[in-house]
Amino acid sequence: MVRDLTVARGDRLLIRDLSFSVGPGEAVVLTGPNGAGKTSLLRVVAGLLKPMRGAVELSGESEWADRLHLIGHQDGLKAGRTAREELDFWCRWAGANGAGIERAVETLALGPLLPLPVRSLSAGQRKRLAMARLVAADRPLWLLDEPLAPLDARWRENLGLLADEHLGTGGMILAAAHDPMPFEHGVLDLGGVA
């Protein structure tokens, strides 16, 4: 999936000649110190950042964007809009229909939050709102950047259950994390790559 990848930000080389793959039902967690290139690698795989060299290949015939979800550090949610408006927009933008959105509301217990403006939500609630599109729209590859950071113990466990279900149906996960993840995964340490 990732072949001979070299990634730089400005003048700084982050990743050199990296190759690895994530197959159906597999999860790989990127580890390494701050600045090792974990987020940059996720952005390269998402198509947001061009590598200096190398290539990323995603299996399947649909458009690149239709094959992945990106849950980044920033959630893209607008503080002045309601959780319902943001949920509807981002889930539909990801290709979800009404039934998918309702499933996400139920799975992530978002119902009581929906009438509230995003600015009144806690960091953990915002993260759950952002994660709704993972449930609402079925896409094979999840790119997760520090997904556990603002979640409490209950929702960390629930994220593990969601991930297990996704992997059980042939999905793939590539995550960047400092903390142990609540699902079975391989580890790719970027600490000494560059």
Add this chain to the structure above:
Amino acid sequence: MLLFRREFGLAWGRGGGAIMALAFFAAITALTPLTVGSEPERLAALAVGSSWLALALASLLSLERLFERDFEDGALDLLAIGPLGLVGVSAIKALAQWVAIGLPLAVAAPVAAAALGAPDSILPLTLAAAAIGGLGFAFTGMMGAALALGSRRGGLLIAVVVLPLFAPPAIFGAGLLVAAAQGLPWVGGLALIFAWTLFSVVVSPMVAAFSVRDALG
């Protein structure tokens, strides 16, 4: 339509939205007689040019946040990997900006021109020219906002980049309305505004997409 509805809502509220743009437009119009004198003949001669200048400046308001807010909160990442691509996203942002801000300004343009003493006969043409030119302003302004993305003092940079590009429609627009007021042919001027707007609608989203892609990387 999904993205347009969202962008329209954000444009309506961004930086005070249409109300702020209209208030700014009215303020410039009100300042004109205070600065050049209130003689009706002099004001009538300046009415068309003044209203185009006010239209161009009011169109600049709120452009700074067109991409900046989405860039800061991560929405631009998600829009970029969405189904439309950055060219489509940029075009829809500009279109929503035009509907939310440009069209109310176009409706106000004949009112301002009339208040400054422009003849009634050219007011419908003022509306049409301002609507078409405003679409070009929105697309060109969107391109300027994309080029300034991530830079400090982006608002100033947008004005420096965009205002020279606003010159052709302002010149053609004022010229055609002066010609119409004098009973001279004006269709050529309207065609030139239309051509400039069409060029902007086609080219600006591509330049903006390239610029946004560069800022995201």
